[in-house]
Structure formats: C-alpha cells, structure tokens
Amino acid sequence: MNDLSLRQDIIAELEYEPSIDAACIGVAVDHGIVTLSGHVRSFMEKHTVERIVRGMLGVRAIALELEVRLPEHQSRSDDEIASRVLAVLAWAATVSNPRDIEVTVRRGFVILKGMVDWHFQRTAADAAVRQLAGVTGLSNQLEIRRSVNRFAVTREIEEALRRNIEIDPDDIRIETSGSQVTLRGSVRTLRERALAERAAWSARGVTVVEDRLLVDDQLDGLST
Template identity: 50%
Template structure:
C-alpha cells in the first residue's frame, strides 16, 4: 500500500469513528508512519484517534501530535481535577486503596505510586483520562510485584501458545531478572498488543522491552 492510499484510509477511519470530531485533525503518512496533527476538544478524543489509526492495515508507526484544546467554559481548576481523580480512583475496585497519588498542572494529570500488577497501573490511567478538564495523562506508577515467579519465561511462552491471535513460534522471549524482552515478527498491531499483554500478565514482571517487528 502506498502512502497516499494509507493516508486516505486513516482519514476515513477517523471520520467513521463516532467518538471523534475529525474536522480539525490533520493526517500525513510516510513509509507506513502516520502523523496526526491539529486539535480536538478532549483527551478521550485524542486517545480514540490513536486507537483508530492503529486499526488501519498498513500502519507501522504513529507520531501523535494532536493538541487538546478545551472549550473555554470547560477549563477547570487543577485542584478540582485532582479531587475528581482522587474520588474516581477511590471507587475503582481494580486500583489498590491509597496506592496511587495524583498531581495536576494546567490540566496535565500525573499518576505516581506503586502497585503490584500492570493491569492495576493501566486501570488507574483509564479511570482518570475520561475526566472533564484533563488534557493529558502521565502514568508514572511503578510496579513492585508481591509474588516472585521462578520461571517467568515458561509461563509467557505457554500463554503465547494458547493465544489464537499469536504465531508463538515466531516470537522469542528472553528474561533477565524481572525484565522481559520480546522479539520476533508479528503481522499487525493487534498481534503485537496480544504478545505484550501475555508478557505483562505474568506475576514478577516489572518491565517489558518490545523489540517486535512487523512482518514485511
């Protein structure tokens, strides 16, 4: 697929996604790498645009340069945003109580603290990025697993073998302490995400290095 066709496909996917107002979103494509520019009115629209791009066949990279411009009447004070974030995290059953701290500066929300599992880290970010007034989220939550798995590699390889979307034979897994490095070839972004999820799902993993390549 040439870049001109790829760009057109991305534009159509953005326009097809009902949660995005794509009127002010610019799209460029070069060698399979898509660049998004322009602006949207909320952070959820920005993340939705990113997900829409990755759904398009032929996308091998993404440069996300969209700016969030909140309508004037929706600009909230940082302390109000912080209080909303604290409240929504307190009600989220996937986030350990008092494990995550919140800091807000000019609408940019930073999460910090320590949790045991990556899905808790992800759940905290997903819980706050939909809040009114948030223009971006920095997820600085650290992982400190409570359970040490003695054979992380074996568990990850077994998980990949069970996954319908993954050609496990073409994926290499290397483990150094609590750091997992995944390499090999995948067909699309969905398969890549499936491999990453399998690595993160094993207790004891604190870092995943993604060296996967897209199959040409």
C-alpha cells in the first residue's frame, strides 16, 4: 500500500468513528510512518485515535503530536482530578491494592507510581484514569513485583502465542533474562505486534517487555 492510499484510509476510518472529531486531526504519511497532528477534546479521544491508526494495515509507526484541548465545561482542578483518580482506582475490581498507588496531578496530567502484582493491573489502572474528565495526559509509572521462573515464563508466552489465530508463532523468538522478556522476529501488522507484546506481558512476574519485532515491510535490508 502506498502512502497516499494509507493516508486516505486513515482519514476515512477516523471520520467513521463517531467519538472523534476528525476535522481537527491532521494526517501525514511517509513510508508507512504516520504523523497525527492537531487537537482532540479529551485524553480518551487521543487514545482512541491512536488505537484506530495502530490497528490499520500498512502502518509501521506513529508519531502522536495531538494536543488535548478540554472544553470549558470539562476543566477540573488538580485536586478534584486527584480525588477522582483515587476513587476510580478504589472501585476498579482488577486493581487489588489501590493503596499501593501514589497519584500526582499537575495541570491535568496524571502520574501514577507504586507497585502492582500483574501487568493487567497496571493497564487496568491506565484504562480507568484515561476516561476521567479533566485528564490531559497520563504517565503510568507503576512497577510490577518480581516473581519469575524464566523457563515457565517462556513456556507460558509460547502457549499464548499458539492459541492466538492472528499470530504465526513460528516467526517470533522469545528471550528471557530474569523478569525481562525480549521478542524478536517478524509480524504482518502493528496489531499482530501488539498481540504478541500483550501475550508476553500476561506472563506472571514479567516487569519488562522489549519489543524488537519488525513489521512486514520493515524487513527489507534488515536482519534480526
């Protein structure tokens, strides 16, 4: 797919999504690298834009230069946002120990620090916070408690990849060192790459996933 066709497909897909004001978003494509500029009305809208584009065939990388411009009625003080973040974390069933999480808010930008037991708890906290009104950005610095048998981790990830019909597990190599996992090889789309990365993060005790997977047309002239 050439850059012009990919750009047109991205614009059409963003215009099709009712929760996005596509008229305020600029799209540029250069050799499969997509730059998104302009502004959106919420941090959640920014996340939705990125998710849509990341899942499209032909996208090799994304430069996200979107600015969050909150409507006047959605503006909140930092104290109010912090209180809402603590409340939503306390109510989240997947965040088992919300008291282990420290919340800082600066001009609507939320910073999460602390410890969780699983990566899915880290992402659950992320998902809960990004939907709150008034949030303009999020830095999720939550760490995962280490508890790793690297051979068991490798086996768990291999089995997860083989259960997923969208992934060819034979094209992916898994390397483990302590609680760190490195993925090497090739995939066909950014979505497939994200699924492989999710499988790695889902293994118990994994604290770092280094994604060195190459997307399809990145392979020309490169080797792993």
